Amino acid sequence: MRGASCANGSRSGAGSTDCASTFQQPGLAWRAVASVLAIIAVLGIVNNSTTLYLVGRYSQLRTPFNMLVVNLTVSDLLVCVLGTPFSFVSSLKGRWMFGRAGCVWYGFINSLLGIVSLTTLTVISYERHQMMKRPPNAPKLSYRWVALSVLFVWVYSLLWTVPPLMGWSSYGPESHGVSCSVNWVSRTANDTSYIxxxxxxxxxxxxxVIVVSYTRFAYFSTLMSTLTENAAVTILSRDPAGLFE
Known part of the structure; x- marks a missing residue:
């Protein structure tokens, strides 16, 4: 199974099955990278955990729209817990430390959660655009719609991250040797088509979708603001019955 290979073409070397032996780059620079990763991980865990706590603690925050934010928060938190520790330890050593299986896992989980985050942001942008267009008497955002949206986000993300496990491209070490991802550098038809x-x-x-949604959102916001200002000017110009004296 190609998805279980650390090789980028022949990345693991002849007869080698250990990603950790592929690169040897210890040094101060990698310790600096490890420090940055540690800070990002700690801040990510604290901030995202706090967000989840507040939503769980206060029922008024558990609106349908905020459930989309919760999904984004969960994916970001999982990156810090399930992905960053691997690259942190490897950066300290200057080489990948978790073998072939760990490399595949790291590449898969980071790709999956990255797509979940981006797709959730896409859904959020689309819903904000729809909120601006929606008439006042139209049905509001429902928990059912949000649940279906979250399900779509995860299924869509899996559709893009499972194929390298099944043979369409593969997960392997990146050029710097302390993390793993999709096989970006291969020029085979298999890898190129996936990329x-x-x-x-x-x-x-x-x-x-994000650009179009927020562009239209900004347009509708400006339009509504202009209409409101024009209405206020009209009322002030009439000054009925000395109302504003």
Whole structure:
């Protein structure tokens, strides 16, 4: 199974099955990287855990829209817990320390949670755009819609991250040797086709939706603000019955 290989073409070397032996780059620079990763992980765990605590503690925060924020928070928290420790330890040593299986796991879980975060942001941007367009008497955002949206986010993310485990491209060590990801540098048809599809489905489409949604959101916000100001000017100009004297 290619997804279980550390090799990028021949990245693990002849007869080698250990990712940790592929790179040897210890030094002060990697310790600095490890320190930054540790700070990011600690802040991420504290901030995201605090957000989840507050939502769980105060029922008024458990609105349908905030459940989308909770999904984003969970994915960010899981990155700090399930992914960052691997790259932190490897950065301290200057080389990947968790073997082939750990490399595949790290590449998979970081890709999965990264797509979950970006797709959740896409759904949030779309819903904000819809909120601005929605008439006052229209049905509000429901928990059912949010639940289906969250389900879609995770299924969509799995559809992009499981294929490298099944043979369409693979997960392996990156060039610096302290983390793992999709096989970006290979030029085979198998890897290239996945990378092209990956960028279109994971990056281009979500970013396009976000840009269009927030552009239209800004347009509607400006329009509503202009209409409100015009209405206020009209009322002031009439000054009925000395109301503003």
């Amino acid at each position: 092209v599809a990956f960028f279109v489905g994971r990056l281009a489409v979500p970013v396009a």
